[in-house]
Each structure stands twice: as structure tokens, then as C-alpha cells.
Amino acid sequence: MIGGTDTTSTTIEWTMAELMQHPDAMQKVHKELDEVIGRSNAVEEFHLPRLHYLEAAIKEAFRLHPALPLLVPRCPTEDCQIGRYTIPKGATVFINAYAMHRDPQLWDSPLEFRPERFLDENAAKFDYLGNSSQYFPFGTGRRVCPGIPMAEKMLNYILASLLHSFEWKLAHGSTEVDLTDKFGIVVKLEKPLVLIPTPRLANPELYYSYS
Numbered sequence: 001m002i003g004g005t006d007t008t009s010t011t012i013e014w015t016m017a018e019l020m021q022h023p024d025a026m027q028k029v030h031k032e033l034d035e036v037i038g039r040s041n042a043v044e045e046f047h048l049p050r051l052h053y054l055e056a057a058i059k060e061a062f063r064l065h066p067a068l069p070l071l072v073p074r075c076p077t078e079d080c081q082i083g084r085y086t087i088p089k090g091a092t093v094f095i096n097a098y099a100m101h102r103d104p105q106l107w108d109s110p111l112e113f114r115p116e117r118f119l120d121e122n123a124a125k126f127d128y129l130g131n132s133s134q135y136f137p138f139g140t141g142r143r144v145c146p147g148i149p150m151a152e153k154m155l156n157y158i159l160a161s162l163l164h165s166f167e168w169k170l171a172h173g174s175t176e177v178d179l180t181d182k183f184g185i186v187v188k189l190e191k192p193l194v195l196i197p198t199p200r201l202a203n204p205e206l207y208y209s210y211s
């Protein structure tokens, strides 16, 4: 269950939380949704490959909040040398994606939420397949997540639908999102995000097409 559902729902929550905290980025997502889909249409699967800014925002949320920050532990079958370190056979090895995604030697202003990092030539450079040694939210190597195609479709479709269909407002009169995380196998927001939706589509009947 952790593999496919908790990771996906947690990533949706982190992406929404970061967009709520960054209204400029939220505005760019909405502008793109209006241009690509339009308020007289519901989101369809064929729209998804054209939502470049939304995809960049999801990738940036993944960078700051990788759902499985320590991946799945490795256990080498023989002694090996990595740089100056000897990893003995049988050791339990954790790969800290969370730390590498925030490493100031690898990322400019690493704590800032900036989807633009993943646009243009960087969209292909930082994929989900673990090809980059500085960005691997789905892990890397032979144990890389086998659910990537499904996860990517679900994330893009659900977030596009939520953001295209509604304007969102923080509940309880809050003006800021508390982005404190809670460590665990899956890292979540310490305080669950509570938002109030307001419809933004032209025709109320469009909402039935999602049911």
C-alpha cells in the first residue's frame, strides 16, 4: 500500500501546499491550464503532455519533498569502494535523496520552491528514471520504482483536474501554509493541508464529467 497510494497522495498534498505558499507559481499553473484546456472543457488525458509548467511544479515539489527520502535500503553482496569509503559486504545502505535534493553544491538556492529549474532543457535532464545523480524521486538503478508510468499519470491528471476545476483558499483564515514535515518511511506534512475550493469552470455540467 505504501508503494503506490501513500506516496501518490502525499505528493499531491505537497504540490498543493507549495503552490498555495507560492501564489506566483499557482498563477502560472492556472494560466497554462486556461491556455491548454480552457475553462469550457474538462481535463483529458491528451492535455497532460502539454502542461509543462504544472509538470515542472510537480518535479520541484518532488525535489523538496521526495515521498521516500531514503529510498529502499541496499545490501551489497560483496565489499565495494565508493570514493574514499569502503562499503562492507552485507551492510545496510541508505541513499539519502532528501539531502541530495537540497544540497547547495548541486542546486542554486536549494530551499526555494522554483519550478523554473525543471523547464526547457532541464525538463529532459531531470527525468524520473534516476538518470541524474542529483535528482531521483523514484530511486535509481535496478530497484528504481516500477510504478513510475502509473504514478506520473495519476499525479498529473489529479493535480491538473483539482487546479483547473477550482480556486483554492486556505481554511481557518490562515495566510501561510505550515510546510513542516514529519519524518517517516513516507515523509508527510506534519499538519494536514486544509483548503476550501471555489468552482472556476464556465459550465457546472463539466463537474459531472469527473464523477
Ligand code: HEM
Pocket (backbone or CB within 6 Å): 003, 004, 005, 007, 008, 011, 066, 067, 068, 071, 072, 073, 137, 138, 139, 140, 141, 142, 143, 144, 145, 146, 147, 148, 150, 151, 155
Ligand atoms: C508518487 C508516487 C510514487 C513514488 C514517489 C514512488 C517512489 C518509489 C521509490 C523512491 C522507490 C525505491 C526505489 C529505489 O530504492 O531505488 C520505489 C519502489 C517501489 N515502488 Fe514506487 N513510488 C510511487 C508510486 C508507485 C506506484 C503507483 C507503484 C505501483 C503501482 C509503485 C510500486 C513500487 C514498488 C513495487 C517498488 C519496489 C521496487 C523494488 O524494490 O524492486 N510505486 N517507489
